[in-house]
Amino acid sequence: MHPMPDPATHTVLPPGSTIGILGAGQLGKMLALAAARLSLKCHIYCDAHGPAMDVAAAHTIAPYSDLSALAAFAAGINAATYEFENVPLDCARHLAGLAPLRPGARALEVAQDRLTEKTFISDLGIPVAPFERVDDAASLAGLIGDVAAMTKRESTWLKPSILKSRRLGYDGKGQVSLAPGADADAAFAAIGGGPAVLEQRIGFAREVSVLLARGADGAVGAYDPPVNMHKDGILDRSVVPSGLAPAAQAAAVGIARKIAEALDYVGLLTVELFDLGDGASIGERFIVNEIAPRVHNSGHWTLEACVISQFENHMRAVAGWPLGSCERHADAKMRNLIGADALAWQALATEPDTALHLYGKGEARPGRKMGHATRILPLTK
Amino acid sequence: MHPMPDPATHTVLPPGSTIGILGAGQLGKMLALAAARLSLKCHIYCDAHGPAMDVAAAHTIAPYSDLSALAAFAAGINAATYEFENVPLDCARHLAGLAPLRPGARALEVAQDRLTEKTFISDLGIPVAPFERVDDAASLAGLIGDVAAMTKRESTWLKPSILKSRRLGYDGKGQVSLAPGADADAAFAAIGGGPAVLEQRIGFAREVSVLLARGADGAVGAYDPPVNMHKDGILDRSVVPSGLAPAAQAAAVGIARKIAEALDYVGLLTVELFDLGDGASIGERFIVNEIAPRVHNSGHWTLEACVISQFENHMRAVAGWPLGSCERHADAKMRNLIGADALAWQALATEPDTALHLYGKGEARPGRKMGHATRILPLTK
Numbered sequence: 001m002h003p004m005p006d007p008a009t010h011t012v013l014p015p016g017s018t019i020g021i022l023g024a025g026q027l028g029k030m031l032a033l034a035a036a037r038l039s040l041k042c043h044i045y046c047d048a049h050g051p052a053m054d055v056a057a058a059h060t061i062a063p064y065s066d067l068s069a070l071a072a073f074a075a076g077i078n079a080a081t082y083e084f085e086n087v088p089l090d091c092a093r094h095l096a097g098l099a100p101l102r103p104g105a106r107a108l109e110v111a112q113d114r115l116t117e118k119t120f121i122s123d124l125g126i127p128v129a130p131f132e133r134v135d136d137a138a139s140l141a142g143l144i145g146d147v148a149a150m151t152k153r154e155s156t157w158l159k160p161s162i163l164k165s166r167r168l169g170y171d172g173k174g175q176v177s178l179a180p181g182a183d184a185d186a187a188f189a190a191i192g193g194g195p196a197v198l199e200q201r202i203g204f205a206r207e208v209s210v211l212l213a214r215g216a217d218g219a220v221g222a223y224d225p226p227v228n229m230h231k232d233g234i235l236d237r238s239v240v241p242s243g244l245a246p247a248a249q250a251a252a253v254g255i256a257r258k259i260a261e262a263l264d265y266v267g268l269l270t271v272e273l274f275d276l277g278d279g280a281s282i283g284e285r286f287i288v289n290e291i292a293p294r295v296h297n298s299g300h301w302t303l304e305a306c307v308i309s310q311f312e313n314h315m316r317a318v319a320g321w322p323l324g325s326c327e328r329h330a331d332a333k334m335r336n337l338i339g340a341d342a343l344a345w346q347a348l349a350t351e352p353d354t355a356l357h358l359y360g361k362g363e364a365r366p367g368r369k370m371g372h373a374t375r376i377l378p379l380t381k
Numbered sequence: 382m383h384p385m386p387d388p389a390t391h392t393v394l395p396p397g398s399t400i401g402i403l404g405a406g407q408l409g410k411m412l413a414l415a416a417a418r419l420s421l422k423c424h425i426y427c428d429a430h431g432p433a434m435d436v437a438a439a440h441t442i443a444p445y446s447d448l449s450a451l452a453a454f455a456a457g458i459n460a461a462t463y464e465f466e467n468v469p470l471d472c473a474r475h476l477a478g479l480a481p482l483r484p485g486a487r488a489l490e491v492a493q494d495r496l497t498e499k500t501f502i503s504d505l506g507i508p509v510a511p512f513e514r515v516d517d518a519a520s521l522a523g524l525i526g527d528v529a530a531m532t533k534r535e536s537t538w539l540k541p542s543i544l545k546s547r548r549l550g551y552d553g554k555g556q557v558s559l560a561p562g563a564d565a566d567a568a569f570a571a572i573g574g575g576p577a578v579l580e581q582r583i584g585f586a587r588e589v590s591v592l593l594a595r596g597a598d599g600a601v602g603a604y605d606p607p608v609n610m611h612k613d614g615i616l617d618r619s620v621v622p623s624g625l626a627p628a629a630q631a632a633a634v635g636i637a638r639k640i641a642e643a644l645d646y647v648g649l650l651t652v653e654l655f656d657l658g659d660g661a662s663i664g665e666r667f668i669v670n671e672i673a674p675r676v677h678n679s680g681h682w683t684l685e686a687c688v689i690s691q692f693e694n695h696m697r698a699v700a701g702w703p704l705g706s707c708e709r710h711a712d713a714k715m716r717n718l719i720g721a722d723a724l725a726w727q728a729l730a731t732e733p734d735t736a737l738h739l740y741g742k743g744e745a746r747p748g749r750k751m752g753h754a755t756r757i758l759p760l761t762k
Contacts, residue, residue, distance in 0.1 A: 036414055037739070054438040057436075360417075
């Protein structure tokens with residue numbers, strides 16, 4: 001008789017341990033499915049019912065501000081993580097005092113506020129798009145009414161620009177494009193008010209993302225960066241290989257690694273990069289758009305094209321396990337099923353070489369991510 | 382706003398439908414994980430807690446004979462299936478009256494009794510090992526004491542032979558090897574008594590298995606048959622490709638298809654075949670050892686080497702969906718982790734190109750299937 005090891009006495013959480021996940025969406029669901037392969041159990045905590053709860057050993061529905069619910073949650077788990085970057089900071093900090101939280105609250109703090117994020121990355125010597133803090137319509141009016149003011153920070157500062165709310169933006173929400181002379185009050189109304197950053201619109205060739213895993217021991221691994229195509233501000237397709245030459249790929253991964261190390265990050269970190277193309281020098285080729293302290297839509301193809309997916313490597317890191325290889329054994333084209341796209345599930349289910357993923361959200365609302373489909377192709381490297 | 386279709390009015394069960402699974406072991410767990418990808422929910426019914434319950438939306442722990450628990454279970458599901466072949470027939474028949482049961486009770490009836498199984502297959506004109514019904518020690522003594530009697534049925538009837546209990550045998554349990562003159566009482570005691578079959582031990586080259594999916598519409602697909610190696614009566618490894626030439630593979634798949642059609646089978650059917658090798662004529666090359674009316678350990682490699690696994694194709698069939706392709710995009714070597722093998726999980730987690738699966742059973746008892754590891758290799762066809 002060989003009992004499996006006891007989670008309480010192991011820093012590497014043994015099979016049978018329970019990982020708490022804040023958030024119950026499709027990312028939490030796919031994290032829970034990956035954990036299940038390793039017989040790590042999941043306890044989902046969310047303020048509403050979500051798809052992840054259908055595949056987890058336990059779940060709690062309570063506000064993120066409910067300290068007693070969080071305490072009860074923490075008492076039943078061996079480590080915690082989160083599947084979305086808008087977990088209230090107070091919640092994350094409180095939880096981190098009760099159970100190991102990976103990644104930590106600092107990664108959330110940086111990712112939740114575009115000003116903090118851009119400042120943090122810029123301070124690491126990593127290029128970001130030129131930006132200005134704008135707290136209200138008056139200061140915005142000062143900037144957009146005055147082309148001279150827009151060029152004062154950087155000689156490359158160009159119009160048009162984008163006003164982005166500092167907090168709670170995703171999938172193109174909380175953003176509006178501006179041209180000099182635009183109406184400042186209307187622009188602030190369009191992003192829902194609140195503090196914002198004015199960001200130069202960069203003329204980039206395309207977007208790529210780095211999906212980098214960092215273990216509790218500091219080991220890192222990175223998947224081949226996909227190239228990402230958007231539609232209406234929402235990710236539409238991610239494709240590997242991206243065509244990046246090895247040196248360019250190494251530079252992109254190097255940026256993500258620098259950020260992960262500066263955050264002492266544990267888990268899967270996503271860094272979205274604007275790729276200025278082969279014409280740019282290697283040190284200036286990539287501009288960080290934003291980071292996500294979590295698994296990412298642009299990495300869903302790792303489920304089929306890699307032996308160890310982004311989801312499993314995240315859960316391995318959270319559990320203190322050795323990371324698995326990020327190597328890819330196939331080419332892949334992932335496309336999102338947005339809103340009514342998912343109603344074609346019967347036809348999608350018969351597409352050749354295609355893995356269909358449906359998230360289990362009730363209503364196929366316009367703009368809602370309902371699933372994705374990944375087509376696998378022979379490896380071309 | 383696009384509501385997803387209503388399960389109650391669709392014969393093809395839409396995403397969000399609930400499939401009931403009888404049994405809560407690792408096969409049920411992997412079925413539930415595959416269902417989750419399609420946002421089909423699972424309700425696990427078992428007489429004890431098991432790993433599948435940790436990844437299912439609902440579970441019931443009740444005896445298989447509890448008619449009111451079965452009625453409550455049936456009321457909450459849109460279709461039912463099972464993950465082990467020893468579901469009591471009364472339970473299956475009762476449930477089939479309350480919800481669509483796929484595969485049906487007839488497949489269980491055939492697979493549960495070695496005499497029924499061998500007779501059924503033999504009556505289809507498919508070769509099985511020569512066998513005799515033996516109800517008690519006296520009739521066994523008559524057979525094994527008399528070599529002439531052992532040869533009366535078939536001219537190829539050879540010693541030694543194997544006594545197998547008709548019911549509840551798996552992983553080599555309920556079997557004992559015999560030679561002429563062996564003690565009949567001791568042999569019956571060794572298999573736990575009860576009605577049995579005496580079966581000729583076949584001098585086969587190796588064992589292969591066919592994993593065949595059949596949809597509710599009668600469409601069929603088959604995975605490349607793996608070659609299977611056993612240790613101490615338990616499956617140790619399954620490898621694809623098996624090296625079977627196309628004509629031989631077609632013959633093996635043809636046998637499974639004939640059986641599936643005779644049973645009007647819906648779901649994934651496994652047929653274990655003794656392969657007599659290239660020396661045998663194509664019609665006599667394969668001898669059916671046994672069938673399993675379920676997904677099978679020898680098909681676990683389909684999780685990584687195929688876009689649509691045996692588990693997903695089973696759940697597609699149960700839900701009335703179109704089958705997915707059974708095509709393989711990689712070579713694979715699956716090995717089981719039996720008993721204490723699974724204690725090496727930290728080392729196993731770092732093996733290159735290897736997907737580690739741990740089932741989440743508490744104690745690593747000798748002979749207990751605790752997990753498996755599948756190594757993926759480039760496709761050689």
